[in-house]
Amino acid sequence: MHLQTWLLFLLTSIGMSLSPGPNALLALTHGALHGSKRTLFTIAGSLLGFVLIIAGCLFGIGALLESSAHWLTALKWLGGAYLVWLGIKLFSAPAISMDLAVSARGDAWSLFRQGLATGVTNPKGVLFFTALLPQFLDPERSLVTQFVFIAATYSATEFAVECGIAVGATRLRPWLARSGRRFNRACGAVLVAIGAGLPAH
Template identity: 55%
Template sequence: MALDTWLIYLVAVIGLSLAPGPNGLLALTHGVMYGHRKTLFTISGGVLGFVVLIALAMFGIGALLLASTDLLLVFKWIGGIYLIWLGIRIWRSPAIALQPVGKAVAVSQFGLFRQGALAAITNPKVLLFFGAFLPQFIDPEKSLLSQFMVMAATFAVVEFVVEYLIARVATKLRPWLARSGKRFNQCCGGMFALIGASLPLYNN
């Protein structure tokens, strides 16, 4: 993967990790309930789930490349349109409503890990997103495996750091999201729409 493409991918992944989603909300909630150290197990499970979904998306992209590189171009345009639509949805969505968290129930480390993994893997929208998102950065002339390793590792590190920071400052984030969550959603939605509009043109 070329450095300039990777840098654009890095910025896009940061935006994705910051956007409201089940795993970020889970990290926020568990950070309040169990503390940031225990929430590391929740985060680790979620990151593993995301890597599995990236692998599945890349497997589908590999099948497209075996059929025709022209299909990848078509898929990039379809993916770009989907990202624009997703950006509009996030822009228009209301702020996340966080209910007060009661007394935490004792839970094992594996239980936290399992919750994080299931939150990622059982969300079909995530697989759909990766199917639209990853082709924007694929170079069909280079090894798909090496590109998968770079993309998966970059996403895993960014997602882990962002979710850990969310868990670390969870008690401070709750009132901020209640107060400024709508503007935050608009920023994330605008980023996705911009990515969706620009990347298919950039990669042609």
């Protein structure tokens, strides 16, 4: 990948990472509920999900989705249903405790799984990368090498953005201890709305 092409992809990645979506919202809620350090497990799962989407788009899933609308429809319903389930669960969650020992009890594997599932079932990510990645590929160069550069670049920008969101949410803990119930309900409602709206797009 030429330097100019990589710089253009870097700028595109930053823009995509900064755009609001379910993974950013999950980092926000987990940062508030479990602290920024525990949310690293969520972010790691999200990044793995995005890397799997990028790999799938580069190595064939994009063509599969283009050949059959049923696969895309199924992915939209699956991703939507998962986000609705997460939203309902968050909506009914109690306000956070100021006791870090209590609030940091989120199981690492559970946080990782939630991040992974949210990332890999995001149809907007599939559509975006399917449409975007061919613009940056050089047919004269190794596809595997280009995959490494693309996946590493996007993972770096997404990691920086989600970490920033999680740290910011952690600093809101005193306010969330007072108004956390409303925060949970608002974020839960947004997740449900995103999940319900995915199949329609």
